[in-house]
Amino acid sequence: MAMIFQLAVQGAQMLLVLLLAPLLIGFVRKVKARLLRRQGPPLIQPYRDLIRLMRKEVVLADNASWLFRVTPYLIFAATWVAAALVPTFAAGLEFSWTADLIVIVALLGSARFFQALAGMDVGTSFGGIGASREVMIASLAEPAMLLIVFSLALVAGATQLSTVAAFMGSPEVGLRVSLGMSLIALVMVAIAENARIPVDNPATHLELTMVHEAMILEYSGRHLAMIELATFLKLVLYVSLISCVFLPWGLASVGAGPKALAIGAAAYLAKLAVLAILLAVFETAVAKMRVFRVPDFLGAALMLALLGTLLLFVSRSL
Numbered sequence: 001m002a003m004i005f006q007l008a009v010q011g012a013q014m015l016l017v018l019l020l021a022p023l024l025i026g027f028v029r030k031v032k033a034r035l036l037r038r039q040g041p042p043l044i045q046p047y048r049d050l051i052r053l054m055r056k057e058v059v060l061a062d063n064a065s066w067l068f069r070v071t072p073y074l075i076f077a078a079t080w081v082a083a084a085l086v087p088t089f090a091a092g093l094e095f096s097w098t099a100d101l102i103v104i105v106a107l108l109g110s111a112r113f114f115q116a117l118a119g120m121d122v123g124t125s126f127g128g129i130g131a132s133r134e135v136m137i138a139s140l141a142e143p144a145m146l147l148i149v150f151s152l153a154l155v156a157g158a159t160q161l162s163t164v165a166a167f168m169g170s171p172e173v174g175l176r177v178s179l180g181m182s183l184i185a186l187v188m189v190a191i192a193e194n195a196r197i198p199v200d201n202p203a204t205h206l207e208l209t210m211v212h213e214a215m216i217l218e219y220s221g222r223h224l225a226m227i228e229l230a231t232f233l234k235l236v237l238y239v240s241l242i243s244c245v246f247l248p249w250g251l252a253s254v255g256a257g258p259k260a261l262a263i264g265a266a267a268y269l270a271k272l273a274v275l276a277i278l279l280a281v282f283e284t285a286v287a288k289m290r291v292f293r294v295p296d297f298l299g300a301a302l303m304l305a306l307l308g309t310l311l312l313f314v315s316r317s318l
Contacts, residue, residue, distance in 0.1 A: 002255075006094040009261065013093060014084040016265075017240070021083075021232035022046035024239070024276055031280035046232065050225050058221035061122040071118035072219065072226035075111045079230040082107040083237040087244050089264035091162040092254030099161040101149040104237075105142065108193070111230070112138055119215030130214025133291060137199070137211065140298035141189050147305035148189070151182045152245065154312045161244060162254075169248040181308035183246050188301035190238035192294070194231070197283040199294055211291075236272075239279075243271040 026043040033040025060069070085099040093099075112134065119131035153159045155176070156167040167173060192199045195212040216227050244251070250267025252260040289297065 003094070009090060010094040013088055013090070014080070016088060017083045017086075017233060017236050018080065018229075020272070021229065021236045022050060024236055024272060025232050027273070028276050028280050028283075031277055032284055035280060035284045046228075050229060053220075053225035053228070054222050056221040058223055061218055064122050064218070067114070068118050068121040068218075069223070071114045071121075072223040072230075074114050076226040076230040076233075078107045078111040079233045079237070082111075083233045083240070085161070086237055086240040087161055087165055087251060088240050089250075089268040090252035090256060090261055091165050093162075096162045097160070101152065101159045101161060101164070102146075104241075105145055105149065108234070108237075109138070109142060115215055115227075122218050124218060126210075126214045126217050130211055130217075133211040134215060137192055137294060137298065140295060140302055141192050144185055144189050144298065144302040144305045147302070147309050148182045148186050151178055151305065151308045151312060154309070155179065161241075165244050165248040165251055166253075168245055169251065178308040178311040179246070181304045181311070183242070185301045185305040185308065186238075186242060186245075188297065188304075190242065192298055192301075194235045194238060196235075196279070198286045198289040199297060201288050239272055239275045240268075242275065243268065247271050 023043060023046070025046045026041070029045070030040045030043055082104045085095065085104055087093070087096070087099065116131040116134050119127040119134070121127070149159055152164055155173070155178070156164040158164060158167075173179075191197075195201075200211045200213075212231070216224065219227055250264055250271075252264035256264070
């Protein structure tokens with residue numbers, strides 16, 4: 001009976017991230033519109049867009065290979081699994097032993113690899129430009145992410161997210177300079193990985209600046225819907241990761257009852273809303289940077305993550 005309950009909670013978490021992903025995007029868009037004194041689209045607009053795309057016919061280029069057709073499903077599956085592994089409202093779930101930070105980085109890297117290949121598959125100039133820019137961003141973002149993982153592993157003694165969250169929620173962690181650097185670096189990596197302002201702007205289609213959109217210009221119908229949903233899930237993943245590691249308060253413990261799970265879910269939704277508002281305020285306050293400035297932005301994230309790791313080696317108390 002206990003195992004069935006744990007499986008049900010695990011399934012609820014997987015369903016929760018899937019259902020919340022479009023709502024989070026709609027919420028960020030609504031807050032940004034309000035900050036700019038506009039009415040903005042309704043919160044459920046991303047759901048409508050996904051349904052509309054699912055109903056449309058798929059149009060494929062004549063020279064598109066099987067890789068182009070299967071890539072949307074691979075990207076969606078890898079991103080959904082990665083997002084579902086991050087503890088949202090409860091730790092120590094049935095599949096928590098697989099919720100390892102390195103596994104999540106590997107899943108996201110695999111999704112990016114196939115997306116870059118699919119971008120070049122049909123041979124358009126936009127696809128090639130987008131893929132090359134995406135790989136350039138990945139060459140700095142992934143090492144920075146791995147250094148953040150190493151910093152957390154040195155502090156918590158594990159890369160398993162439930163263990164990291166339990167340690168970060170304990171009083172013994174205290175205030176550490178290295179963790180502050182890791183948090184800033186993780187936020188910068190999250191902005192770059194999710195193609196948010198100032199690194200990219202998915203709302204525009206300027207050929208001189210677009211990265212993510214350039215790779216998916218040839219997709220349509222349900223293929224585009226899968227990629228868009230995977231993009232929404234990726235934002236939920238990073239927001240959940242930040243709240244799980246650096247804001248683990250309210251997270252239900254192992255074997256918690258329905259009351260603790262309900263409190264954990266309420267706390268998770270509150271953290272999600274606060275981080276979404278902060279993201280909207282940040283994107284409203286800054287302008288998009290030029291593409292050749294992106295390596296400087298991600299280089300700063302890499303240096304912060306490296307300094308945080310080195311500080312831990314020099315003095316474990318920092």
